[in-house]
Structure formats: structure tokens, C-alpha cells
Amino acid sequence: MQETKKQTVYLDNSSTTAALKSVRRAMCQAMRDNYANPSSLHRLGMEAERMIEAGRRAAAGLLEAEPEEIYFTSGATEANNIIIRGAAQAYAQRGSHIITSQIEHPSVRLTCRDLQDRGFSVSYLPADERGRVRVDRLREALREDTILCSIMTVNNEVGSIQPLSEIGRELDKKPGPRPLFHTDAVQGVGKVDLPLKEAGIDAMSLSAHKFHGPKGIGVMYLRRGLSVPPLQTGGGQERGLRSGTENTEAIAGMTEAIEWLMQNEEDNRDYLRHLRRRLAELIQQAVPQAVINGAPPGRKHQDVQAPHILNVSVEGIRGEVMVHALEQRGVFASTGAACSTNKRIHSTTLASMPLPQGRIDSAVRLSMSPMNTVDEMKTAAQALKSAAQQLMKG
Amino acid sequence: MRRIYLDHSATTPVHPRVASVVNRYMLADYGNASSVHSFGEAARKALIRAREQVAGLIGAEDREEIIFTSGGTESDNLAIKGAAWYNRKKGKHIVTSAGEHHAVLHACKALKRHGFRITEVGVDSEGRVDPDEVADAIEDDTILVTIMMANNEVGTVQPVAEIAEIARRHEVLFHTDAVQAVGQLDVNVSELGVDMLSISGHKIYGPKGVGALYLRKGTRIRSQQHGGHHERNMRAGTENVAGIAGLGEACALAEEELKFRRSHMIRLRDRLLDGLQESIEGLHINGSRDERLPNNANVSIAGVEGEAMLLGLNAEGIAASSGSACTSETLEASHVLSAMGMKPELAHASVRLTFGRENTEEDVDYVLQVFPGIVSRLRSMSPLDY
Ligand SMILES: Cc1ncc(COP(=O)(O)O)c(C=O)c1O
Ligand SMILES: Cc1ncc(COP(=O)(O)O)c(C=O)c1O
Numbered sequence: 001m002q003e004t005k006k007q008t009v010y011l012d013n014s015s016t017t018a019a020l021k022s023v024r025r026a027m028c029q030a031m032r033d034n035y036a037n038p039s040s041l042h043r044l045g046m047e048a049e050r051m052i053e054a055g056r057r058a059a060a061g062l063l064e065a066e067p068e069e070i071y072f073t074s075g076a077t078e079a080n081n082i083i084i085r086g087a088a089q090a091y092a093q094r095g096s097h098i099i100t101s102q103i104e105h106p107s108v109r110l111t112c113r114d115l116q117d118r119g120f121s122v123s124y125l126p127a128d129e130r131g132r133v134r135v136d137r138l139r140e141a142l143r144e145d146t147i148l149c150s151i152m153t154v155n156n157e158v159g160s161i162q163p164l165s166e167i168g169r170e171l172d173k174k175p176g177p178r179p180l181f182h183t184d185a186v187q188g189v190g191k192v193d194l195p196l197k198e199a200g201i202d203a204m205s206l207s208a209h210k211f212h213g214p215k216g217i218g219v220m221y222l223r224r225g226l227s228v229p230p231l232q233t234g235g236g237q238e239r240g241l242r243s244g245t246e247n248t249e250a251i252a253g254m255t256e257a258i259e260w261l262m263q264n265e266e267d268n269r270d271y272l273r274h275l276r277r278r279l280a281e282l283i284q285q286a287v288p289q290a291v292i293n294g295a296p297p298g299r300k301h302q303d304v305q306a307p308h309i310l311n312v313s314v315e316g317i318r319g320e321v322m323v324h325a326l327e328q329r330g331v332f333a334s335t336g337a338a339c340s341t342n343k344r345i346h347s348t349t350l351a352s353m354p355l356p357q358g359r360i361d362s363a364v365r366l367s368m369s370p371m372n373t374v375d376e377m378k379t380a381a382q383a384l385k386s387a388a389q390q391l392m393k394g
Numbered sequence: 395m396r397r398i399y400l401d402h403s404a405t406t407p408v409h410p411r412v413a414s415v416v417n418r419y420m421l422a423d424y425g426n427a428s429s430v431h432s433f434g435e436a437a438r439k440a441l442i443r444a445r446e447q448v449a450g451l452i453g454a455e456d457r458e459e460i461i462f463t464s465g466g467t468e469s470d471n472l473a474i475k476g477a478a479w480y481n482r483k484k485g486k487h488i489v490t491s492a493g494e495h496h497a498v499l500h501a502c503k504a505l506k507r508h509g510f511r512i513t514e515v516g517v518d519s520e521g522r523v524d525p526d527e528v529a530d531a532i533e534d535d536t537i538l539v540t541i542m543m544a545n546n547e548v549g550t551v552q553p554v555a556e557i558a559e560i561a562r563r564h565e566v567l568f569h570t571d572a573v574q575a576v577g578q579l580d581v582n583v584s585e586l587g588v589d590m591l592s593i594s595g596h597k598i599y600g601p602k603g604v605g606a607l608y609l610r611k612g613t614r615i616r617s618q619q620h621g622g623h624h625e626r627n628m629r630a631g632t633e634n635v636a637g638i639a640g641l642g643e644a645c646a647l648a649e650e651e652l653k654f655r656r657s658h659m660i661r662l663r664d665r666l667l668d669g670l671q672e673s674i675e676g677l678h679i680n681g682s683r684d685e686r687l688p689n690n691a692n693v694s695i696a697g698v699e700g701e702a703m704l705l706g707l708n709a710e711g712i713a714a715s716s717g718s719a720c721t722s723e724t725l726e727a728s729h730v731l732s733a734m735g736m737k738p739e740l741a742h743a744s745v746r747l748t749f750g751r752e753n754t755e756e757d758v759d760y761v762l763q764v765f766p767g768i769v770s771r772l773r774s775m776s777p778l779d780y
Pocket of ligand 1: 014015074076077078155156217218630632
């Protein structure tokens with residue numbers, strides 16, 4: 001049955017992406033020629049400093065924000081930790097209630113859980129059957145002493161776009177000071193509109209390795225005038241918010257990835273939508289019993305579903321078994337978030353959604369990048385079909 | 395114009411072998427180490443290999459004792475805050491020294507706001523910590539001693555093994571910031587008897603944005619960044635696989651070259667210090683002549699502002715620094731030189747030149763050739779009488 005050396009189809013782009021060639025080139029160049037410590041006063045140091053500021057302007061451009069609102073971190077996990085812990089500490093006098101959701105990435109959820117051990121109370125909002133956080137439950141959860149609301153932009157398991165603007169309006173209505181509104185936009189950037197102004201977002205986290213940049217570098221946006229105490233203290237880099245010698249080469253790499261993202265944003269999104277629609281059609285033809293988790297393709301769902309994730313269940317076949325069978329056929333996918341798979345923790349997003357258990361257990365996430373081709377979607381659908389046939393028999 | 399980089403304590407150029415490893419992992423093995431599939435497997439293998447390379451360099455028995463971080467600052471913060479929070483029921487007192495890097499001092503300062511007490515033991519005029527003073531500073535509720543292995547400004551090497559022994563006798567955890575020592579000195583965690591040790595990639599010809607914390611087996615600390623099971627629950631966040639592979643390669647290189655690096659840099663350093671002492675009147679060598687990092691030359695020149703000296707050197711193509719890079723944007727005198735009891739005028743007159751593996755004797759001779767001219771020009775403009 002095993003044909004000749006199969007093609008590799010990488011459909012795990014929500015876990016991580018391959019760095020662009022321009023990214024690698026910028027990093028190699030920085031490592032070779034622009035290696036100085038940006039805090040150094042000599043010319044080489046100033047060149048390194050300029051590279052960082054160029055990166056800051058690029059990130060600000062991407063978010064339509066100001067450069068002084070951009071801080072570099074080692075990734076989104078760190079950015080999420082800084083904002084959530086920092087806001088908790090900064091506003092502890094005002095209140096001790098935090099609102100987040102059941103479908104957040106562990107770097108948000110587990111950080112909030114840790115704060116519960118330190119005397120904060122946390123409300124975890126549920127999601128509906130399409131994976132969108134329920135705004136009606138937010139209304140119930142909001143309290144006078146709510147100091148922080150952290151809701152992701154796009155869910156990393158099913159790709160559901162969260163109703164940030166509606167949430168922002170609810171926060172506006174709360175009497176007294178508005179809670180700090182943070183969104184983990186790791187899966188949203190480049191794929192959907194970021195309603196920074198419209199939703200009144202105060203803080204945001206990004207990670208470069210999810211958009212073809214390097215690993216180990218992230219961006220934290222913090223609206224002008226806001227400040228939180230740092231987690232990591234030392235030389236006072238990043239205006240005291242994040243000490244540690246700046247990762248200049250990764251910033252140079254990320255700058256390239258951001259430029260690529262901005263130049264191709266519309267095309268990328270159209271193309272991803274096309275890929276998702278094709279993949280969904282092909283799967284439905286090849287495996288009629290497959291069901292889509294999250295919203296199906298189609299213009300009318302464009303505002304609620306990101307274009308790069310297709311989460312499907314073939315009931316009766318456990319997700320991890322299917323992922324393994326797909327890999328044998330050269331198709332790389334995952335069950336839920338990469339962080340949880342290793343420890344076999346079940347997809348937390350799906351588990352918290354009102355779905356039948358069989359569908360949750362069989363969910364597989366296929367996540368696309370603009371680097372994928374339509375042919376690869378065909379290969380993936382065929383692989384799913386052959387895997388399903390083999391596993392149903394067995 | 396010649397361009398000579400003499401600021402290796404601020405950061406080092408990335409070794410080509412390291413850069414090519416970083417590039418390779420970004421190109422081919424770009425998977426997320428948490429993914430179950432073979433891309434994830436390849437990334438996990440890279441982490442294992444790097445862990446072994448780091449463990450090998452510092453003589454750790456088990457690669458699982460290595461935790462990867464985003465750099466020296468994070469390693470220091472994780473060690474200090476992690477140990478403090480984990481042991482807060484046992485006690486709330488920490489002993490450190492006045493000459494530590496800000497990554498250590500500010501981590502301690504942050505803990506102070508949470509009710510921890512910090513004792514900073516002093517340093518002598520050469521920047522050395524007296525082990526007896528550490529012993530005296532330890533109280534019943536001391537939970538951690540943190541003393542760096544080698545100072546980043548004046549290069550003074552601390553009697554870490556002795557201090558670690560004292561900490562062990564008092565059953566107190568011991569951490570050392572070895573960011574400057576690794577790759578230049580023999581750093582062996584068993585011989586030193588340390589519980590925790592910080593490393594930074596970019597100080598040893600590795601990439602920026604990656605570091606490691608050695609955490610002796612059985613030592614318990616509290617994670618500071620939550621969000622997954624990475625790094626044995628000690629440090630959440632998608633692993634910087636390419637950077638970590640680069641750090642591993644840098645450690646392997648350091649192990650290969652250690653002897654050469656040490657003797658090469660001692661030769662360059664002594665040639666420079668001897669030459670400067672001969673040609674410049676009123677030159678003061680900061681730090682210890684014997685217990686000194688091989689690559690560190692730190693001098694103060696009476697009557698000359700350190701910053702002005704730097705600009706003068708920069709104009710001649712020589713990249714040096716005053717004090718540590720991290721604090722060079724502030725105008726306060728170096729806290730290390732102040733702690734050594736140096737007068738502010740001399741402290742402000744300090745210049746640090748730190749060598750690397752690629753420097754040559756010609757580089758030193760070029761410095762010796764232009765240095766006196768810059769000094770006399772600046773002195774002639776200075777209102778100070780030296
Ligand atoms: C939604 C979301 N938030 C946060 C993260 C963590 O980001 P990083 O890998 O940069 O730590 C990820 C990916 O792992 C993610 O998908
Ligand atoms: C002694 C010492 N500790 C810690 C650090 C911080 O390391 P990093 O730059 O990797 O954050 C440095 C360098 O800046 C240092 O010299």
C-alpha cells in the first residue's frame with residue numbers, strides 16, 4: 001500500500017510555520033554583520049539599535065499603532081504572562097476579578113489559574129457550538145471589581161473569530177473604570193481584521209513563528225499611557241517592561257515576516273479562504289461522514305471563522321489515531337494545540353464546546369499557510385479518505 | 395579604517411558554525427517541539443542534543459538539569475524569583491553582593507516589594523566578595539545565596555566554590571550568574587557545588603534571545619511563566635528550537651576551544667594592560683590582576699571621561715564600552731566601581747575593553763598606537779587637573 005516516497009504536506013501551521021527565506025537571510029546577515037549589543041554606545045551598537053527600532057515601526061505599522069506602544073518579548077507566552085500578571089498586580093487595589101474564556105490558549109488560561117492561587121477570582125466564559133465566546137455570559141460575569149478581560153482574537157483549535165467588538169462594548173457599559181482589555185492575537189494576525197480601536201483593546205500579544213517569522217520572538221502591544229510592572233527585571237530594556245539583551249537577529253527576521261504579511265495581506269486571506277473552501281469540499285466528497293467543527297466555508301461565515309484552520313471530526317476514529325495515520329500518508333496535522341498534544345491533554349476548546357463527546361474525541365486540526373497549494377489539499381483529502389477506510393475496517 | 399570589536403562582554407559575534415546551525419533548523423526542522431508528528435520529533439531531537447551540549451560544557455550529570463530560557467536575564471530571574479517563591483514558607487531572606495549584574499540585583503529588588511529581605515555583601519577594592527562575609531550574612535531564614543562567577547565590568551572572578559560550600563553547610567540554595575565565565579573559565583557545576591547557574595548564548599558566540607539555567611536535580615523552584623509543559627514545567631512557551639540548537643553548538647565550540655581561548659585572550663589582555671601602563675600616566679587598572687577573566691581589561695584614566703574616551707576610540711574604529719552595556723545609557727557611575735569604593739571621578743573615567751576569540755595581537759597594537767593620542771587630546775581639553 002505504501003507508494004513511493006510520498007510528498008510532505010505540512011498542515012500544522014497553527015503550531016508553527018517555516019521561516020521565510022527573507023527571514024532567514026535577514027537573521028544570518030544580522031548574526032554576521034550586526035551582532036552588537038544595542039545598549040552599547042559605539043557605532044555597532046547604534047546600528048543594532050536602529051534595527052530594533054525599524055522592527056518596532058514595522059510592528060506598529062502592522063497593528064496601526066504607535067512605535068512606543070510596541071514591546072518585544074520572547075514570544076506570545078511571555079507577552080500573555082506579562083500582561084495578565086502585570087495587570088493583576090497593577091490594579092489589585094481596584095479589584096481582584098478577572099474574566100477570560102474556557103477556550104484560551106494555556107498561556108492565558110494557566111496564568112489566570114495561577115493567579116487564582118494568589119487570591120484573584122477568575123470567570124471562564126464558555127463558547128457556543130461554533131467556538132465563539134458567549135457575550136451573554138460576559139454580561140453576567142462582569143462585576144464592579146473586574147479589572148481585566150482577556151479574550152483571544154481567533155481560537156487556535158477551531159479558528160473561530162471571537163466577538164471582540166461586542167465584548168468591548170460590554171466593557172464600556174460597566175460602571176466605574178473599564179477593565180483592561182487584552183487579546184491574544186497570535187492566531188488572528190494576518191488572517192483576520194484586528195479591531196484594535198473599534199473594540200477598545202488595551203493590550204495584545206503576537207508571536208512571530210506563527211506567521212513565518214522566527215521562534216523566540218513576540219510582540220506585546222500596550223496602549224499608550226498604560227503601564228504594568230515587569231516580570232523580568234534587569235538592565236531595563238524595552239523601557240523597563242522587559243529586561244534582557246534584545247534578540248536583535250530575531251527582531252530583524254520578524255521585521256521581514258511583518259513586511260511580507262503587510263504586502264500580501266489581502267491576497268493571503270483570499271487564498272487561505274480558497275484553500276479552506278477547497279479542502280472542506282474535497283473532504284466532504286472523499287469522506288462524507290466527516291463534520292466540520294467551527295463554521296463551514298462561505299462568505300456569510302467570514303466574520304466568525306478564520307480562513308487558516310479547518311477542524312474536522314470523523315466520528316469513530318480518535319483524533320490522535322487519525323493524526324498518526326495521516327502522517328503515515330505524508331500529511332502533518334494535529335489534534336488540538338501543539339502544547340497540549342504531547343501530554344495527551346484533550347483539546348480544551350472542543351471539550352468546552354457544547355458538542356457530542358464522539359466529535360470532540362475525533363477532532364483533527366488542519367491548518368494552512370499561504371505556502372500550501374491546492375494540490376496539497378487534494379492529497380490531504382485523499383489521505384483522510386484512505387486513513388478513514390483503513391481505520392474503520394480495523 | 396580598521397574596525398576592531400573589543401566589546402565581547404556586551405555581546406559576541408555569532409560563530410559561523412552556530413549561524414549555519416540556526417539557519418539549518420529554521421530551514422528544514424522548523425517544527426514545534428510539542429507536535430506529535432515527525433517535524434515535532436526532529437525539533438525534540440534538536441533540544442536533546444543541545445541539552446547534552448550545554449550539560450557537557452558545564453559538567454552537568456544529566457541533560458535534564460538544563461532549562462532553556464530567553465537569555466541570561468531570564469535565567470537569573472527564574473533562579474532567584476523561582477527559588478524565593480518556592481521557599482517563601484521556609485524563609486524570606488536572600489544574600490547577594492553589591493557587584494552583581496542588574497538582572498540579579500533588580501530581581502532581588504522586585505522581591506523586596508513582596509516582603510523578602512535582601513542582604514548585599516560588599517566587595518573589596520578589586521571587586522572580590524569575601525566568603526566570610528557571606529557566611530556572616532546568612533541568617534536562620536536565608537533561603538538563597540546568589541553570587542556571580544565573574545564580574546561583567548571589571549572581570550573579577552569570585553571564589554564561587556568556597557561560597558557554594560558555605561551555602562551548602564547552611565543548607566541554603568546557591569545560584570551563580572556564570573554568564574561571563576562560561577566559555578572562558580573552567581565551569582564545572584559539580585566541582586563548584588552550585589545548585590543553579592545562569593548562561594547566556596550571545597556571550598559565547600551563540601545567538602541572542604536564548605540562554606539556559608542549570609538546575610541541579612532535586613532542586614525545586616517555582617516557574618515564572620505559565621502556559622504549557624515545556625522545559626519540565628519550569629518555563630512555558632514554544633521552544634526557540636533554532637536558537638537553542640545554536641546555543642548547543644556554541645557550547646560545543648566553547649568546550650573544544652576553551653584552552654585556546656583562555657591562553658589567547660590572556661595574552662592579548664596582558665599585552666594591552668602592560669602596554670597601556672607603560673604609555674599612559676595616571677592609568678588605573680580596575681579589578682584584580684590575578685583573579686580576572688581572561689578577556690577583560692578595565693582601566694580608568696585620571697582626568698578623562700570614560701564616555702569621551704569611548705567616542706574617541708569609536709572614531710578610530712574601536713568598539714569598547716564603559717561599564718556594562720546595559721547601564722551605559724544612564725549617567726550614573728557604575729554600581730560595581732562604586733561598590734569597590736572608587737571615587738566618582740575615577741569611576742566615571744573607566745573604559746572596558748573585552749577581547750574575543752577573533753582578536754589578534756595586531757588589534758592590540760593598533761589600540762596601543764591610538765590610545766595615548768586620544769588620552770592626551772582629551773586631557774588637553776579637560777578642565778580637570780589629573
Ligand atoms: C493562541 C495562542 N496563544 C499563544 C501561543 C503561544 O505563543 P508562543 O509560542 O510564542 O509562546 C500560541 C501558540 O503556541 C497560540 O496559538
Ligand atoms: C553577568 C551578566 N549577567 C546577566 C547578563 C544578562 O544576559 P542577557 O543579555 O542574555 O539577558 C549579562 C549581560 O548582559 C551579564 O554580563
